[in-house]
Amino acid sequence: MDRKLGIAILGTGDVSSGHIAAYQRNPLVEIRAILSRDAARASAKARQFGLENCRAYTSLDALLKSDGIDAVSICTPHHLHVEQGVACAQAGKHMIVEKPVALDLPGLRKLDAAVREHGVRSVVSFVLRWNPLFEMIRAILADGLIGKLFHAEVDYLHGITQSISLYSWVTRRAYGGTALLTGGCHAVDALRWFVGKEAVEVFGFANFSEGNPLGYEYEPNSVTLVRFEDGTMGKVATSIECVGPYTFPIVLMGNGGTIRDNRLFTSRWPGQTGWAVIPSILPDSGAVTHHPFNAQMDHFIDCIISGRESHCNVADAVKTHEICLASEQARLTGSPVRLPLQ
Numbered sequence: 001m002d003r004k005l006g007i008a009i010l011g012t013g014d015v016s017s018g019h020i021a022a023y024q025r026n027p028l029v030e031i032r033a034i035l036s037r038d039a040a041r042a043s044a045k046a047r048q049f050g051l052e053n054c055r056a057y058t059s060l061d062a063l064l065k066s067d068g069i070d071a072v073s074i075c076t077p078h079h080l081h082v083e084q085g086v087a088c089a090q091a092g093k094h095m096i097v098e099k100p101v102a103l104d105l106p107g108l109r110k111l112d113a114a115v116r117e118h119g120v121r122s123v124v125s126f127v128l129r130w131n132p133l134f135e136m137i138r139a140i141l142a143d144g145l146i147g148k149l150f151h152a153e154v155d156y157l158h159g160i161t162q163s164i165s166l167y168s169w170v171t172r173r174a175y176g177g178t179a180l181l182t183g184g185c186h187a188v189d190a191l192r193w194f195v196g197k198e199a200v201e202v203f204g205f206a207n208f209s210e211g212n213p214l215g216y217e218y219e220p221n222s223v224t225l226v227r228f229e230d231g232t233m234g235k236v237a238t239s240i241e242c243v244g245p246y247t248f249p250i251v252l253m254g255n256g257g258t259i260r261d262n263r264l265f266t267s268r269w270p271g272q273t274g275w276a277v278i279p280s281i282l283p284d285s286g287a288v289t290h291h292p293f294n295a296q297m298d299h300f301i302d303c304i305i306s307g308r309e310s311h312c313n314v315a316d317a318v319k320t321h322e323i324c325l326a327s328e329q330a331r332l333t334g335s336p337v338r339l340p341l342q
């Protein structure tokens with residue numbers, strides 16, 4: 001590369017700070033544009049991070065027509081991701097799209113089609129794929145230390161309260177969608193990432209706790225059951241109103257051992273009498289500053305420069321989102337839903 005890639009950031013909220021800080025560490029890119037509904041807010045964000053060659057925009061169209069932009073980070077509320085992602089693809093821009101990428105099936109299909117048609121690289125921000133514990137668990141599974149999986153559970157238990165910036169809009173159905181789309185999709189994605197098979201059938205339940213204290217317009221709690229093609233069973237519990245610290249529990253059982261978060265028991269090690277605890281960085285915080293955005297952005301830039309597709313692109317994220325949408329469909333109809341969705 002004889003020149004830096006130009007990056008544009010859409011949105012000036014909490015997660016945009018994580019994206020900006022991660023790009024700033026990468027010597028191959030420069031942040032050149034920030035989109036906001038208020039130009040002063042975009043300029044303030046640029047000043048906050050010391051971005052010297054960065055313009056403020058209030059129009060996505062104008063931003064996409066400007067010179068020097070190669071890739072875009074979509075850090076706006078969920079309901080804008082399809083429209084903005086399609087516009088970026090049509091303008092030939094590579095993109096990182098924050099999760100969820102869409103709130104319904106037509107939107108999901110539209111974004112997927114646009115990214116395919118225009119041949120741009122995409123990464124969906126399932127940032128936990130770069131969490132060190134995730135990488136360790138994938139290595140343990142690849143080494144066969146717990147044998148053949150038959151049962152997998154990953155939960156997303158994160159009370160999204162007034163202290164979190166997106167609370168101001170995410171409690172509304174038109175903006176948040178469902179608890180799974182808002183947050184539980186991280187756990188659904190992790191379930192798929194660990195099981196490594198196609199999901200074929202989904203069922204779901206959801207509820208409000210008594211009094212709905214956080215005022216969600218949709219059920220903030222759900223349980224999703226997934227059957228994979230090889231018979232492996234999966235479960236995802238989601239709560240975005242739970243009372244307690246953020247947790248992201250992982251249980252993987254195979255015919256030769258079990259993983260519980262960073263604890264391992266394996267029949268491969270004769271004489272093991274209890275859990276082996278493997279020190280690591282766990283996915284135990286909802287704070288954007290804790291998320292491994294540096295590794296995610298480096299991966300994105302590498303995909304652009306090398307021209308290779310990400311394992312975490314929009315086409316892959318379609319499968320995670322289909323499970324989320326199927327869970328809601330199943331609970332509303334009372335019948336299991338087959339995948340892929342028609």
Ligand SMILES: NC(=O)c1ccc[n+]([C@@H]2O[C@H](COP(=O)([O-])OP(=O)(O)OC[C@H]3O[C@@H](n4cnc5c(N)ncnc54)[C@H](OP(=O)(O)O)[C@@H]3O)[C@@H](O)[C@H]2O)c1
Nearest residue numbers: 011012013014015036037075076077078098099125165166
């Ligand atoms: N991957 C992860 O781990 C992770 C973590 C956190 C968030 N996220 C995702 O990132 C997205 C943004 O979340 P966030 O926490 O950054 O939210 P946020 O703090 O509320 O920021 C969203 C930004 O979008 C812009 N915006 C444009 N239209 C808006 C509208 N109608 N209402 C509100 N804001 C609007 C706003 O910037 P202006 O006011 O300047 O226009 C706002 O600052 C969400 O989809 C969320 O799910 C992902």
